[in-house]
Amino acid sequence: MRLSMIKINENFLDLQDNYLFSTIAKKVAKFQEEHPDKKVIKLGIGDVTLPLAKSCVDAMKKAAEELLYKESFRGYGPEQGYDFLKEKIIKYDYKSRGIDLDLDEIFISDGAKCDTGNIVDIFAKGNKVAITDPVYPVYLDTNTMSGRAGKYNESTGRYSNIIYMPCTSENNFEPQFPDEAPDIIYLCFPNNPTGTVCTKEQLAKWVKYAKDNKSIILYDCAYECFITEENIPHSIYEIEGAKDVAIEFKSYSKTAGFTGVRCGYVVVPKKVYGYTEKSEKVSINKLWNRRQCTKFNGVSYVTQRAAEAIYSEEGQKEIKENIKYYQENAKIIRNGLQESGFLVYGGVNAPYIWLKLPDGVKSWDFFDELLNNIGIVGTPGVGFGPCGEGYFRLTAFGSRENTEEAMKKIKEYFIRESKV
Amino acid sequence: MRLSMIKINENFLDLQDNYLFSTIAKKVAKFQEEHPDKKVIKLGIGDVTLPLAKSCVDAMKKAAEELLYKESFRGYGPEQGYDFLKEKIIKYDYKSRGIDLDLDEIFISDGAKCDTGNIVDIFAKGNKVAITDPVYPVYLDTNTMSGRAGKYNESTGRYSNIIYMPCTSENNFEPQFPDEAPDIIYLCFPNNPTGTVCTKEQLAKWVKYAKDNKSIILYDCAYECFITEENIPHSIYEIEGAKDVAIEFKSYSKTAGFTGVRCGYVVVPKKVYGYTEKSEKVSINKLWNRRQCTKFNGVSYVTQRAAEAIYSEEGQKEIKENIKYYQENAKIIRNGLQESGFLVYGGVNAPYIWLKLPDGVKSWDFFDELLNNIGIVGTPGVGFGPCGEGYFRLTAFGSRENTEEAMKKIKEYFIRESKV
Numbered sequence: 001m002r003l004s005m006i007k008i009n010e011n012f013l014d015l016q017d018n019y020l021f022s023t024i025a026k027k028v029a030k031f032q033e034e035h036p037d038k039k040v041i042k043l044g045i046g047d048v049t050l051p052l053a054k055s056c057v058d059a060m061k062k063a064a065e066e067l068l069y070k071e072s073f074r075g076y077g078p079e080q081g082y083d084f085l086k087e088k089i090i091k092y093d094y095k096s097r098g099i100d101l102d103l104d105e106i107f108i109s110d111g112a113k114c115d116t117g118n119i120v121d122i123f124a125k126g127n128k129v130a131i132t133d134p135v136y137p138v139y140l141d142t143n144t145m146s147g148r149a150g151k152y153n154e155s156t157g158r159y160s161n162i163i164y165m166p167c168t169s170e171n172n173f174e175p176q177f178p179d180e181a182p183d184i185i186y187l188c189f190p191n192n193p194t195g196t197v198c199t200k201e202q203l204a205k206w207v208k209y210a211k212d213n214k215s216i217i218l219y220d221c222a223y224e225c226f227i228t229e230e231n232i233p234h235s236i237y238e239i240e241g242a243k244d245v246a247i248e249f250k251s252y253s254k255t256a257g258f259t260g261v262r263c264g265y266v267v268v269p270k271k272v273y274g275y276t277e278k279s280e281k282v283s284i285n286k287l288w289n290r291r292q293c294t295k296f297n298g299v300s301y302v303t304q305r306a307a308e309a310i311y312s313e314e315g316q317k318e319i320k321e322n323i324k325y326y327q328e329n330a331k332i333i334r335n336g337l338q339e340s341g342f343l344v345y346g347g348v349n350a351p352y353i354w355l356k357l358p359d360g361v362k363s364w365d366f367f368d369e370l371l372n373n374i375g376i377v378g379t380p381g382v383g384f385g386p387c388g389e390g391y392f393r394l395t396a397f398g399s400r401e402n403t404e405e406a407m408k409k410i411k412e413y414f415i416r417e418s419k420v
Numbered sequence: 421m422r423l424s425m426i427k428i429n430e431n432f433l434d435l436q437d438n439y440l441f442s443t444i445a446k447k448v449a450k451f452q453e454e455h456p457d458k459k460v461i462k463l464g465i466g467d468v469t470l471p472l473a474k475s476c477v478d479a480m481k482k483a484a485e486e487l488l489y490k491e492s493f494r495g496y497g498p499e500q501g502y503d504f505l506k507e508k509i510i511k512y513d514y515k516s517r518g519i520d521l522d523l524d525e526i527f528i529s530d531g532a533k534c535d536t537g538n539i540v541d542i543f544a545k546g547n548k549v550a551i552t553d554p555v556y557p558v559y560l561d562t563n564t565m566s567g568r569a570g571k572y573n574e575s576t577g578r579y580s581n582i583i584y585m586p587c588t589s590e591n592n593f594e595p596q597f598p599d600e601a602p603d604i605i606y607l608c609f610p611n612n613p614t615g616t617v618c619t620k621e622q623l624a625k626w627v628k629y630a631k632d633n634k635s636i637i638l639y640d641c642a643y644e645c646f647i648t649e650e651n652i653p654h655s656i657y658e659i660e661g662a663k664d665v666a667i668e669f670k671s672y673s674k675t676a677g678f679t680g681v682r683c684g685y686v687v688v689p690k691k692v693y694g695y696t697e698k699s700e701k702v703s704i705n706k707l708w709n710r711r712q713c714t715k716f717n718g719v720s721y722v723t724q725r726a727a728e729a730i731y732s733e734e735g736q737k738e739i740k741e742n743i744k745y746y747q748e749n750a751k752i753i754r755n756g757l758q759e760s761g762f763l764v765y766g767g768v769n770a771p772y773i774w775l776k777l778p779d780g781v782k783s784w785d786f787f788d789e790l791l792n793n794i795g796i797v798g799t800p801g802v803g804f805g806p807c808g809e810g811y812f813r814l815t816a817f818g819s820r821e822n823t824e825e826a827m828k829k830i831k832e833y834f835i836r837e838s839k840v
Contacts, residue, residue: 005634006603007544008694008702012710047495052487060722064480067472067680075467075679110530110717117715121565124427141714145541183426214425259495260487260721274428282428290432294561295537297530301680302480303720 011147014159018137020383021045024367031371041406042377043333043394046192046351048257050325052306053318056256059309063302077298080289081108081265085304088311089265093250099237105269105285107292108307110262110299112222112251116186117142118295119218119247119266122287123184123274130163130182132175134193134384134391136220139186157386166387167194169356173345174202181213187236188220190227193384193393194354195330195346197232203239210245216272216284217242222251222264225323226330227349243269247284254326254351254397256310256319263299263307326351329403330396336407337394340414351396354381359390366392374409431567434579438557440803441465444787451791461826462797463753463814466612466771468677470745472726473738476676479729483722497718500709501528501685505724508731509685513670519657525689525705527712528719528727530682532642532671536606537562538715539638539667539686542707543604543694550583550602552595554613554804554811556640559606577806586807587614589776593765594622601633607656608640610647613804613813614774615750615766617652623659630665636692636704637662642671642684645743646750647769663689667704674746674771674817676730676739683719683727746771749823750816756827757814760834771816774801779810786812794829 024044032040066072080086086106094101109115116138125147131139140162143149150161158164163182165175173196175187187206189198198206210217219236227234236242251264258264272284309315330347337344337355347353355378357366363380370376370392381391396403444464452460486492500506506526514521529535536558545567551559560582563569570581578584583602585595593616595607607626609618618626630637639656647654656662671684678684692704729735750767757764757775767773775798777786783800790796790812801811816823 002601002633004548004601004603005695005699006636007547008696008704008707009542009544010696012542012707013696013702015710045496049490049493049495051490051493052484054488057484057488060484061481064472064477064484064722064726068474068477070469070471073469073471073677073680075469075677076465077680110720113717114715122429122432124429127427128424138714145711145714181422181424183424213422216426257493257495260493260497260718262717262720275425276428276430276433279425282433284428287428287432290435291565294558294565295534297533297682298680300530300682300720300723302484302722306484 009145011145014149014152015141015144016152018141018383020379024377024379027368027371028377031375038375040371040375040377041398041402043398043403043406044377044379046254046395046397047259048254048397049399050257050322052257052261053310053315053322055309055312055315055318056261056306059305060302063305067301074301077301077304079293079296079298080104081106081299082301082304085308088308092311094235094237097235097238099235101237101267102270104289105267107266107268107288108299108304109264109266109296111253112220112249112264113138115249115264115266116218116220118291119288120146120148121291122284127183128161128163128180129184129186130165130178131186132167132188132191133164133386134167134381134388135186136188136192137384164385167191167196168387169343169345174198177209181215183215185210185215185217186220187217188222190221190223190350191346191352192223193352193379193381193388195350195352196354197227197229197349199231200233200238203233203236207236207239207242207245211241214275215245216274217246218249219246220249222249223254223350224250225255226327226351228327229349232349237267237269244271247272252307252310255323256307257322258307261303261306263303325400326396329398329400332403332407333394333396336411340411347396353394353396355392355394357390357392361390363389363392374413376406376409429565431565434569434572435561435564436572438561438803440799444797444799447788447791448797451795458795460791460795460797461818461822463818463823463826464797464799466674466815466817467679468674468817469819470677470742472677472681473730473735473742475729475732475735475738476726479725480722483725487721494721497721497724499713499716499718500524501526501719502721502724505728508728512731514655514657517655517658519655521657521687522690524709525687527686527688527708528724529684529686529716530719531673532640532669532684533558535669535684535686536638536640538711539708540566540568541711542704547603548581548583548600549604549606550585550598551606552587552608552611553584553806554587554801554808555606556608556612557804584805587611587616588807589763589765594618597629601635603635605630605635605637606640607637608642610641610643610770611766611772612643613772613799613801613808615770615772616774617647617649617769619651620653620659623653623656627656627659627662627665631661634695635665636694637666638669639666640669642669643674643770644670645675646747646771648747649769652769657687657689664691667692672727672730675743676727677742678727681723681726683723745820746816749818749820752823752827753814753816756830760831767816773814773816775812775814777810777812781810783809783812794833796826796829
């Protein structure tokens with residue numbers, strides 16, 4: 001027998017088990033078991049509740065029907081997605097904002113989680129990665145898996161090789177340029193979990209910074225459709241020069257309720273370059289195309305037709321109604337929390353409301369208090385990173401009735417109890 | 421300005437541009453341009469031509485309709501897939517063959533290309549990989565990207581760190597145990613591209629070999645539904661002990677014409693272990709689950725319902741009819757080629773027919789001869805690896821009419837010309 005054996009990727013062992021949502025689920029289950037009579041309202045998870053737009057459903061049914069006949073059947077599609085969808089994206093999501101993109105700069109995928117997760121494949125292990133704190137865990141976990149995170153420090157809750165950019169009320173949730181310039185910079189605006197945004201001027205500074213430092217920006221704007229204010233960029237390519245330094249991730253999950261349908265896309269401009277150890281320039285677009293052609297086989301034709309329908313006149317009307325519904329929920333939550341005396345961030349240009357707890361109150365204690373006293377479930381801020389401690393996330397994706405009921409209960413509880 | 425810069429994964433530069441299908445497309449386009457009057461019959465690519473089963477289309481339409489209503493809407497599903505589909509897989513694909521699997525040993529995906537590509541994430545870079553030659557290029561390319569292939573040797577057409585197991589008519593296409601035991605062994609039966617199979621006895625030897633060497637077998641049986649002969653395993657778990665050493669990849673692409681719908685699954689038994697450098701055992705099932713939960717968000721609900729419909733009585737009837745149609749095509753191709761004097765492999769338990777060219781005839785020369793003289797497109801065997809030189813692949817996925825016409829032309833051409 002040989003001495004060698006199949007060896008695992010030990011970077012996986014450096015992952016911290018993220019018990020956030022499973023702990024929440026367990027606590028909720030326990031509460032419901034002990035209080036079967038009490039109603040629980042869940043405003044914790046980022047899943048949508050409104051059904052799909054009729055235009056999208058009709059498009060799916062039509063596309064499915066096409067597959068029934070030899071003449072209209074479609075087998076393998078392009079790994080990068082069908083032109084019919086890419087053309088709509090270019091016209092409606094970019095051209096309309098004065099941004100020119102080519103068809104081969106768009107890659108259709110089955111969602112932003114996959115794209116933001118898979119993108120690490122094309123970069124060297126030795127790159128230095130910067131993320132905000134708090135952060136969407138996928139950025140961190142996928143870099144941990146691929147060996148860029150280093151060792152986890154239990155006491156700080158941080159990895160040795162990751163550059164953390166704290167985003168708290170102290171800096172108005174604006175990430176600051178780190179002392180050591182990173183190679184890869186993850187930015188997510190409108191932000192998950194804080195719901196805060198970045199102005200064009202702020203984002204322009206990041207583009208310049210990336211250019212100056214030969215870094216790349218991985219820009220996640222999955223929540224772009226929730227922006228209501230002027231001067232907030234919907235795409236990083238609204239910033240001059242961004243096409244040289246940024247990849248952009250977009251998703252139909254929240255825009256059009258596609259959380260269960262699975263479609264998104266990534267924009268990789270042809271002018272974005274990476275470098276070899278010998279400082280030779282390499283096209284990132286070509287690398288990503290090669291990655292996708294090798295490990296991916298395109299998104300379901302039926303799904304791509306559903307996504308295309310989002311851009312129809314009727315589709316736009318329908319999804320905008322849904323977005324408005326969630327935006328109204330966000331406003332109700334913001335107002336309700338403010339009336340209860342809380343400091344509240346986000347919720348204006350995002351479906352997430354980030355609530356600052358009174359001094360000394362911990363995220364998980366607040367979670368327990370809310371659940372046990374008024375049956376409301378949110379997400380403890382610390383679950384998104386150490387700087388999330390003392391914060392709490394509520395989402396606007398619940399039903400109107402539940403959102404209103406939850407706010408009524410919160411107001412009654414906190415104003416009556418003078419807890420804040 | 422700092423001296424560092426964003427660095428690419430240079431393993432990508434070790435990839436050999438696979439011009440196989442693009443070269444074929446270019447040659448065909450040129451031929452058609454020069455001979456606009458001549459019919460071209462494509463028997464080269466592995467895409468299906470029959471439309472989807474009505475049961476699957478109906479299931480998709482019904483599922484799409486469900487998403488239109490609040491009461492039946494589904495958002496994020498389980499990353500591992502819905503139980504309704506996993507239960508059918510366990511019952512019909514495994515239990516029926518005496519194999520017991522648990523729900524959490526099945527992972528639904530958007531296809532075998534993604535799964536066979538992504539699986540490399542969970543293994544250490546230092547593992548030694550064995551593939552057959554010829555081979556489905558994804559196994560090789562994804563290991564090249566992740567740094568396991570070493571350097572490419574232009575003159576041999578091989579990578580320095582990959583263990584190649586030649587499969588030619590000389591060894592009856594049965595891969596032999598390599599001199600150096602590999603950590604990861606890719607096996608694909610029924611085989612793409614050769615169309616050959618492996619008996620239970622042969623496969624049992626591989627399971628024992630993997631066990632003895634603490635290796636893992638990545639078993640791709642995407643073409644299992646084409647098996648017609650007895651004693652050919654449909655699943656590696658028909659072999660005792662395989663649950664300790666093998667991961668199995670399955671696809672609905674060819675089984676049910678899902679090439680454009682995208683669904684497959686991977687089986688990762690809980691008894692399969694990998695090891696750390698310190699020889700600690702780690703559950704491969706847990707690693708894969710973590711990989712999928714971090715980088716994947718499940719397959720479209722609509723697609724999973726379509727896959728479920730494959731297992732209905734009507735669905736089974738429909739897909740079996742389609743499979744029979746392709747099997748009949750395979751027989752027509754085999755017979756036609758044999759009558760023309762060729763040595764033919766595969767096509768009995770697989771949709772691929774692997775044709776041995778007369779001594780000294782090169783794959784690409786034969787490609788040109790077939791295209792230029794009788795307008796028939798196949799795939800040069802050398803495109804799948806150096807041992808594919810002198811072979812040629814035809815697929816059974818064309819229409820009956822085209823398949824018959826192609827064979828008529830081949831017979832006329834080769835018998836008349838006495839070329840063989």
